[in-house]
Amino acid sequence: MSGATDHGGLEVLDFAECERLLTNEYVGRVAFVDAGEPIILPVNYVYRDGVVLIRTAEGSKLDAASMRSVVAFEIDGHDDEYHSGWSVLVVGVMEELDGDEEREYENLPLTPWAKAVPRTHWLRIRADRITGRRLP
Amino acid sequence: MSGATDHGGLEVLDFAECERLLTNEYVGRVAFVDAGEPIILPVNYVYRDGVVLIRTAEGSKLDAASMRSVVAFEIDGHDDEYHSGWSVLVVGVMEELDGDEEREYENLPLTPWAKAVPRTHWLRIRADRITGRRLP
Numbered sequence: 001m002s003g004a005t006d007h008g009g010l011e012v013l014d015f016a017e018c019e020r021l022l023t024n025e026y027v028g029r030v031a032f033v034d035a036g037e038p039i040i041l042p043v044n045y046v047y048r049d050g051v052v053l054i055r056t057a058e059g060s061k062l063d064a065a066s067m068r069s070v071v072a073f074e075i076d077g078h079d080d081e082y083h084s085g086w087s088v089l090v091v092g093v094m095e096e097l098d099g100d101e102e103r104e105y106e107n108l109p110l111t112p113w114a115k116a117v118p119r120t121h122w123l124r125i126r127a128d129r130i131t132g133r134r135l136p
Numbered sequence: 137m138s139g140a141t142d143h144g145g146l147e148v149l150d151f152a153e154c155e156r157l158l159t160n161e162y163v164g165r166v167a168f169v170d171a172g173e174p175i176i177l178p179v180n181y182v183y184r185d186g187v188v189l190i191r192t193a194e195g196s197k198l199d200a201a202s203m204r205s206v207v208a209f210e211i212d213g214h215d216d217e218y219h220s221g222w223s224v225l226v227v228g229v230m231e232e233l234d235g236d237e238e239r240e241y242e243n244l245p246l247t248p249w250a251k252a253v254p255r256t257h258w259l260r261i262r263a264d265r266i267t268g269r270r271l272p
Contacts (some may be wrong), residue, residue, distance in 0.1 A: 008193045009252025027214050027221070031167035031176045040167045040176065040210035042223045057144050074176035078163050083249040085163070087178045113219040114271050116145025135250050 006133060013132030018088045021132065022047035025075045030054070030125070032064045032071040032094070045073075046110040050127045052090055053105055055112045055119035065096045065123045073125050088132040090125060097122040142269060149268030154224045157268065158183035161211045166190070166261070168200045168207040168230070181209075182246045186263045188226055189241055191248045191255035201232045201259045209261050222270040226263045233258040 004012040013021075025047075031040045041061060043054045052073050056062055064071060071094045078085030097105070102122045112119035140148040149157075161183075167176045177197060179190045188209050192198055200207060207230040214221030233241070238258045248255035 005252070007195055007253070009250055027212075029165060029176060029210060029212070031174045031208060033169065033174065037206055037227055038167045038169065038174065038208040039227070040165060040208045040223075040225060042210070042212045042214070042221060044219075059143055070173055072167060072174040072176045074165060074178075076163075076165070076178045078178070078249075083180075085178060085249065089176060091173055091175070113214075113221065114145055116141070117143070 010133040010135055013086065013088070013134055015130060018130045018132040019047075021075060021086070021088050022052070022090070022130070028052070028073055028075040030061065030071050030073050030094070032069050034060045034064065044110070044113050046108045048105075048108065050130075052125040052127070053108065053110055054123050054125075055110060056121050056123055057117045057119050061094075061123060062096065062121050065094045065121075068093050068095050071125060084135050086132065086134040088130065090127045090130050092126045092128040094123055094125045097124055146269040146271055149222065149224065149270055151266060154266045154268040155183075157211060157222070157224050158188070158226070158266070164188070164209055164211040166197065166207050166209050166230070168205050170196045170200065180246070180249050182244045184241075184244065186266075188261040188263070189244065189246055190259050190261075191246060192257050192259055193253045193255050197230075197259060198232065198257050201230045201257075204229050204231050207261060220271050222268065224266065224268040226261060226266050228262045228264040230259055230261045233260055
């Protein structure tokens, strides 16, 4: 813990704690601007070394990746009883992997939960910035 | 249930089901563009009649509201064992309430979880569009 708090009184998580949470979780949300409006979509993902990997079919996520859009990726958790919670935010460019890059990651435990339409495209969010907050 | 599926093979939730989920949940995430970059922030909220209400302190959410930005608001849930999940997305303008409008809502169970800095500003996201998906 860094011990710092932000303007809203939330504890600021240090980078190591953000990476620990990103590594342990496997469902997050990606947000980007689609046709002029913000959109948030849940995804299952794997985090490795500053990179968030997701798999997708055709659609708005792939469109955003083809434009190398800057996106936000978020994970969070909360405890209803204690009204506590935490969140980690990753901001960076989302882009599609090519075949060689996919092979680099193919042994990662990244199986799309949605099976009806194959998720054949691998997308990478390369973190420019990783920040986290906790509400004690 | 509408019985329809989207391009990714996910079941499309009908409006009544989206409203039921929005009414039952109380933690979601709001996404908007802040200083040119997308951001996702977790919030506790109350949903009533096409409106998502949140309370906030000074900061990027209040800034977005003062500009009457179009934002995305999302809730989701997932079942780790069955790799199933659902999400509801609300898109609309976020704006700050004035005193009269606040009084209209003051009996709602909307208590900020964060206590260190008072959340004195009430924000409303007026839904232009509510959509939901489920991964069976």
